[in-house]
Amino acid sequence: xxxxxxxxxxxxxxxxxxxxxxxxxxxxxxxxxxxxxxxxxxxxxxxxxxxxxxxxxxxxxxxxxxxxxxxxxxxxxxxxxxxxxxxxxxxxxxxxxxxxxxxxxxxxxxxxxxxxxxxxxxxxxxxxxxxxxxxxxxxxxxxxxxxxxxxxxxxxxxxxxxxxxxxxxxxxxxxxxxxxxxxxxxxxxxxxxxxxxxxxxxxxxxxxxxxxxxxxxx
Numbered sequence: 647x648x649x650x651x652x653x654x655x656x657x658x659x660x661x662x663x664x665x666x667x668x669x670x671x672x673x674x675x676x677x678x679x680x681x682x683x684x685x686x687x688x689x690x691x692x693x694x695x696x697x698x699x700x701x702x703x704x705x706x707x708x709x710x711x712x713x714x715x716x717x718x719x720x721x722x723x724x725x726x727x728x729x730x731x732x733x734x735x736x737x738x739x740x741x742x743x744x745x746x747x748x749x750x751x752x753x754x755x756x757x758x759x760x761x762x763x764x765x766x767x768x769x770x771x772x773x774x775x776x777x778x779x780x781x782x783x784x785x786x787x788x789x790x791x792x793x794x795x796x797x798x799x800x801x802x803x804x805x806x807x808x809x810x811x812x813x814x815x816x817x818x819x820x821x822x823x824x825x826x827x828x829x830x831x832x833x834x835x836x837x838x839x840x841x842x843x844x845x846x847x848x849x850x851x852x853x854x855x856x857x858x859x860x861x862x863x864x
Contacts, residue, residue, distance in 0.1 A: 659718040667839075670701065674834045675827070683825040683834065687810030694825055697834030698802050705842050709849070719846050720853055724782060725775045727843045731794065732768040734840065737761025748823050750816045753801070753808040760797030764790075782847070783854040791844045791851075798837050805833060 674697065677683060683693045708715045737758040744754035771790055774781045781787050810820040823829050 655714050656718050656721060659714055671835055674831060678827040678830040678834070683830050685825065687820055687822065690811045691806055691809045691825065694830070694833050695802070695806060698837050701838035702841050705845070720850055722846050724847055724850060725772050727846060728768055728772040728775060730843060731840065732765050734761040734768070735765030737765060747819055749821060750808045750819045752816055753804045753821050756804055757801035760800060764794045764797055782851055788848065788851050791847045794844045795841055798841055802833060802837060
């Protein structure tokens with residue numbers, strides 16, 4: 647729990663984070679609209695890779711470097727953050743786009759099925775947290791979050807490999823569509839955002855475990 651004297655600071659962090667998320671979304675949208683993420687098939691998709699990784703690096707730097715931001719992260723409502731992951735059931739769209747020849751199977755199948763698995767199970771994990779808050783320190787909860795991150799890493803990796811810069815790996819259908827609006831919002835905004843949600847859960851798991859260890863010490 648966060649002490650009452652910190653409420654003002656945490657409210658300020660909430661405002662700043664809200665503004666940053668809005669500006670970040672607008673920046674990705676504007677860059678996507680201007681084709682900044684589009685690269686020729688023979689060139690590695692570095693803009694999308696940077697879009698998916700730089701926000702996570704900034705998040706980690708803020709968590710490690712700011713005590714106030716760290717307190718805000720550790721006070722976040724995991725029930726809400728877990729529920730947000732249910733949106734990933736929309737990974738079914740990757741499979742639909744593959745069926746219509748828009749995305750290659752090398753990317754669509756692992757990314758789609760992985761997202762569906764996390765999205766479908768998210769409500770059950772949320773219910774477990776509601777019924778028993780100590781689930782946050784359980785191994786299944788930790789594994790679920792690690793698998794959620796792994797799914798996103800696999801999606802970004804297969805997406806990059808399927809962009810066409812490796813000759814013969816994919817056919818005529820590449821992940822070029824992921825560099826254009828509206829799909830570019832997924833790797834450059836939603837993927838790093840979902841990773842941050844998983845990291846927040848893991849940080850809280852670690853803190854809870856540390857408290858339990860201290861409690862049981864003689």
